Amino acid sequence: MTKSATPQDQRALVDRLMTACGGSYSPETRRKYFISGPQWAAAYQGQALFHAPTRQVVSATEVIRQFAEIGIGYWTTHDTDVIPTEALMTGRQAEIVAGIKEALKSNGLQCSMVTCETFYHPVWAASPAAESPEIRAYGATRLRNTVRIGHELGAQFLVYWPGTLGYLLQGVIDETQTLKWYAEGINAACEEDLAVAAQAKTQTLRHCLEAKPFEPQAEIILPTSDAMLNFINSGLLKHPDMVGLNPEYLHELMWGGAPRAALARALVAGKLWHFDVNDGYRLKHDVDIAVGLVNPLDWLNVLMLLRSHGYNGPFNFDYKPPRTTSNYGVFRVSFPSAIDRFITLWEMAGEALEDPIIKEATEALKAGAGVAASNDAQQIFEANKEILTLHELIAHRLVQILLGLHRGRKIFARGEKA
Ligand code: GCO
Ligand code: MN
Ligand code: MN
Numbered sequence: 001m002t003k004s005a006t007p008q009d010q011r012a013l014v015d016r017l018m019t020a021c022g023g024s025y026s027p028e029t030r031r032k033y034f035i036s037g038p039q040w041a042a043a044y045q046g047q048a049l050f051h052a053p054t055r056q057v058v059s060a061t062e063v064i065r066q067f068a069e070i071g072i073g074y075w076t077t078h079d080t081d082v083i084p085t086e087a088l089m090t091g092r093q094a095e096i097v098a099g100i101k102e103a104l105k106s107n108g109l110q111c112s113m114v115t116c117e118t119f120y121h122p123v124w125a126a127s128p129a130a131e132s133p134e135i136r137a138y139g140a141t142r143l144r145n146t147v148r149i150g151h152e153l154g155a156q157f158l159v160y161w162p163g164t165l166g167y168l169l170q171g172v173i174d175e176t177q178t179l180k181w182y183a184e185g186i187n188a189a190c191e192e193d194l195a196v197a198a199q200a201k202t203q204t205l206r207h208c209l210e211a212k213p214f215e216p217q218a219e220i221i222l223p224t225s226d227a228m229l230n231f232i233n234s235g236l237l238k239h240p241d242m243v244g245l246n247p248e249y250l251h252e253l254m255w256g257g258a259p260r261a262a263l264a265r266a267l268v269a270g271k272l273w274h275f276d277v278n279d280g281y282r283l284k285h286d287v288d289i290a291v292g293l294v295n296p297l298d299w300l301n302v303l304m305l306l307r308s309h310g311y312n313g314p315f316n317f318d319y320k321p322p323r324t325t326s327n328y329g330v331f332r333v334s335f336p337s338a339i340d341r342f343i344t345l346w347e348m349a350g351e352a353l354e355d356p357i358i359k360e361a362t363e364a365l366k367a368g369a370g371v372a373a374s375n376d377a378q379q380i381f382e383a384n385k386e387i388l389t390l391h392e393l394i395a396h397r398l399v400q401i402l403l404g405l406h407r408g409r410k411i412f413a414r415g416e417k418a
Helices: 007-021 027-031 060-070 091-107 133-153 175-200 225-232 249-254 259-268 296-308 327-354 356-367 377-384 387-403
Strands: 035-038 074-078 110-115 157-160 206-209 243-245
Touching: 007 327, 027 060, 027 327, 035 327, 060 074, 060 091, 060 327, 091 110, 091 133, 110 133, 133 157, 133 175, 157 175, 175 206, 206 225, 225 243, 225 259, 249 259, 259 296, 296 327, 296 387, 327 356, 327 387, 356 387
Parallel strands: 035 074, 074 110, 110 157, 157 206, 206 243
Antiparallel strands: none
16 A cells, blocks of 8 residues: 655655656757747636635746746736736836746746736626627727737737627627627727837737637637638728637537647638647537647647648647646646647657658549549449548558557557567
């Protein structure tokens, strides 16, 4: 029986077993990737509707210091993760932002993205695009302020997750009007961005919309990345060229979609600008599990798609360390293991794309049987029917790569000899 251990011993055990797991990358290697760590992920205390917090508060400077040690090169934040609501747009905001700039600089990190919290404070109870003009005016002011913070911190991206843009009670709001009002907020942010960038002679930011199909509202007005693509092209936005997408892996899975197909639709539209990386289950709530713990095979496939299409935007680790993980564990186990699984999957995706078996099979499929085009369906089917077996062979090969079986490892029955 294992002896009971004090929390100090438990930490030593976690450290020892984490080292025993091996396979970790150096901070230098981790920094080569455009990986960003959200302030809110690292500082999440484990609370939820049915859950009391299990972890202590962690300050932004502590998060930044820990990220630097792990080798996370980029930091992302909501405005209110670091600036209390009542301090926004006051002298206190300027002091806090200056302190963060200093912490980022002295730890060698960059801020890649800022996002405006428009879902937590009671003022957003009826969404940032509510009927009351004063709520919407405040919403637009907050978005403009976030744009200025983004420029101040040197970010390239702004993300909008309109979490409360929807309803619990049917027939209460006018959806078309809500969409128009929401577009006014995005327009205000883009105009502010253009003005700030012109004055400072810098680039404008990339404004990225993030969809989630349900939660916190029952019904959401822009529930998927596809709905958002349609919104960008709806004519309601004054600067559609400044607005793209931040799909989140789990959010596409939550509605039952295939994340890889959703990403492909964003890619062909030229709107895949930012990507929230995590994992979870279909048709369940937003569990925000760390990448690769649930669907490693699908993640391998997603990364093959992104690698083969030259995606070069950020990978934002928008997940929530489980509430069974301690404050110590967040930085010792949760972040480093998530990043290392991601890098391994990224490398495997490269291997799969170069794999001679997959390459030959794919090329053979594309060449087809080589018979003359005709209107004879049966004849075309007969000519191609053997080659189509390669679909299953490719799927097998991908699992072999995922499990390392392509390197010669075989699974033997007990007692059987190699
Ligand atoms: C979620 C959302 C958020 C957003 C964040 C940025 O999973 O609840 O994705 O984490 O990404 O609010 O706007
Ligand atoms: Mn999520
Ligand atoms: Mn997200």
